[in-house]
Amino acid sequence: MPSERRQPRALLPVFLCVVILLVFVFWQGRTTPSQADALPYGLLLLALVGGMLLGRGGAARRERSFAHAAGAVALAEIPPVRFADVAANEEAMNSLRDLVDFIRRPEAFVRMGARIPRGVLLHGLPGTGKTLMARALAGEAGVPFFAVNGADFVEMYVGVGASRIRSLFAKARKAGRAVVFIDEIDAIGKKRDNRSDEREQTLNALLSEMSGFHDGHGVVVLAATNRIDTLDEALLRAGRFDRQIEVPLPGLREREMILSVHARTKPMDPAVDLTCVAAQTALFSGAKLEGLLNEAAILAVKRGGCAITRQDIDTAMDTLLFGQEQTLARRQQEREVTAAHEAAHALATAVLLPESSIRKVSIIPTGRGAAGYSMAVPPEKLFHRKQELLHHIAVALIGREAEMLLLGSDHVTNGAANDIEKAALLAQRMVCEWGMLPGSEEPYLFAQPQKDAAAQRWLQLGQQLAAGLLHSRRAQWEQLTRLLLEKEVIGESEIRAVLSDTQPPVPSGFPCTPAGC
Numbered sequence: 001m002p003s004e005r006r007q008p009r010a011l012l013p014v015f016l017c018v019v020i021l022l023v024f025v026f027w028q029g030r031t032t033p034s035q036a037d038a039l040p041y042g043l044l045l046l047a048l049v050g051g052m053l054l055g056r057g058g059a060a061r062r063e064r065s066f067a068h069a070a071g072a073v074a075l076a077e078i079p080p081v082r083f084a085d086v087a088a089n090e091e092a093m094n095s096l097r098d099l100v101d102f103i104r105r106p107e108a109f110v111r112m113g114a115r116i117p118r119g120v121l122l123h124g125l126p127g128t129g130k131t132l133m134a135r136a137l138a139g140e141a142g143v144p145f146f147a148v149n150g151a152d153f154v155e156m157y158v159g160v161g162a163s164r165i166r167s168l169f170a171k172a173r174k175a176g177r178a179v180v181f182i183d184e185i186d187a188i189g190k191k192r193d194n195r196s197d198e199r200e201q202t203l204n205a206l207l208s209e210m211s212g213f214h215d216g217h218g219v220v221v222l223a224a225t226n227r228i229d230t231l232d233e234a235l236l237r238a239g240r241f242d243r244q245i246e247v248p249l250p251g252l253r254e255r256e257m258i259l260s261v262h263a264r265t266k267p268m269d270p271a272v273d274l275t276c277v278a279a280q281t282a283l284f285s286g287a288k289l290e291g292l293l294n295e296a297a298i299l300a301v302k303r304g305g306c307a308i309t310r311q312d313i314d315t316a317m318d319t320l321l322f323g324q325e326q327t328l329a330r331r332q333q334e335r336e337v338t339a340a341h342e343a344a345h346a347l348a349t350a351v352l353l354p355e356s357s358i359r360k361v362s363i364i365p366t367g368r369g370a371a372g373y374s375m376a377v378p379p380e381k382l383f384h385r386k387q388e389l390l391h392h393i394a395v396a397l398i399g400r401e402a403e404m405l406l407l408g409s410d411h412v413t414n415g416a417a418n419d420i421e422k423a424a425l426l427a428q429r430m431v432c433e434w435g436m437l438p439g440s441e442e443p444y445l446f447a448q449p450q451k452d453a454a455a456q457r458w459l460q461l462g463q464q465l466a467a468g469l470l471h472s473r474r475a476q477w478e479q480l481t482r483l484l485l486e487k488e489v490i491g492e493s494e495i496r497a498v499l500s501d502t503q504p505p506v507p508s509g510f511p512c513t514p515a516g517c
Helices: 002-030 033-067 069-073 090-104 106-111 130-141 160-175 198-211 252-263 274-279 286-302 310-322 332-352 386-407 417-432 448-472 474-487 492-500
Strands: 119-123 145-149 177-183 218-225 243-246 357-362 373-377
Touching (some): 090 106, 090 119, 090 130, 090 177, 090 218, 130 145, 130 218, 145 160, 160 177, 160 198, 160 218, 252 274, 252 286, 286 310, 310 357, 310 373, 332 357, 332 373, 332 448, 332 492, 357 492, 386 448, 417 448, 448 474
Parallel strands (some): 119 218, 119 243, 145 177, 177 218
Antiparallel strands (some): 357 373
């Protein structure tokens, strides 16, 4: 039907040309020579006027279509998701449960003189389930769910974004009780810089619409962002987005619940322990956990299995974190350097960070350019001591120290680039953010040269600690290197077995010495 309505508008230029042609033919038969000379100028003027009218009409139609585009994106339906389907972020969910009664019966709150926050801002890292929580709120309350993205309101035509905002809120009010969800609100809600552009007009329209809600309206506006620090202060004041809920990464128990939810629709091997999988997926978001099981299911199909095994999950985890393993033809010396590098990381992690669990150490190249990797799962805690952070720096720098001990300082490689970057960033944060200086009684530093010097001192202390550890446990480091060259992949049990030997034998034929390289 919309295409049929556009056909007459498309034929209008053709009709206008036919009319001009008929006028021209009629005029040619009845004009004098002097009048005929002025005819082309009249036809040109008529064509210009007609073109201007058609252009204005087309621009108006385009603006109207842009203005109503947000309504086409919005979902005016009741989602099937409920709070029970959200398997994490219990604290955030409790904050949303208060809004269900307000949406269902706002008149009860009005009679008591209560004002429930009509604007709720969900902020947190990507993939933590902010959109799912908004859908669950609408589903639990049984009201329509209008979902749009902040980028949908940004157009080159001035006033289009504001028109979309007004159209969206008009639809929500017409529904009576509804949940309006604006994802990535930072696209239109950034701090204003006194420029009269399209984004600021859109933001002003949003502020006006949120202030125009009547307390009796059962409409709640939810928004999500990953960058709350960039939002305009007017959005965060009372009466607008006055309730701000942080959606953090899931903890151990929450990760286990998320994995259980996604495992319901997948055939899992009885030997798979989701609790153990959850313990090894620290700092994984809900979306990343779903992607982990989905990748494991794909691997199970590829190998022709009938259920997802623990091996499928481990391989999927390595693929997500480090990329697909590659079988590249490498020189023996490169394998030896990689093995010595990763063996040093494993040794330092086991000795200096005993609370961390070493899941896997590999010297197989990956699709992301890594010649090998050492994967350790740190414990989940809020506070880290200064000495512990120094140990993290030493663990990062010990790979380069191993290369220097093996090859000599003039023959080190670029394999420690990522390790040095991580160590430098941690040292800077210790000084600039946490006020941790390499000394017990030193004051805080405010001058940048002093901060740089303190961070450099932390790196030197970490380097000294790493070098001392390698010299004191060289026999164990060499044994781990030999083990990696033999098996290419080792686990925590094999590393602990090497370290449990108080006097490990020095293996003969160590791959490379400084003199030989």
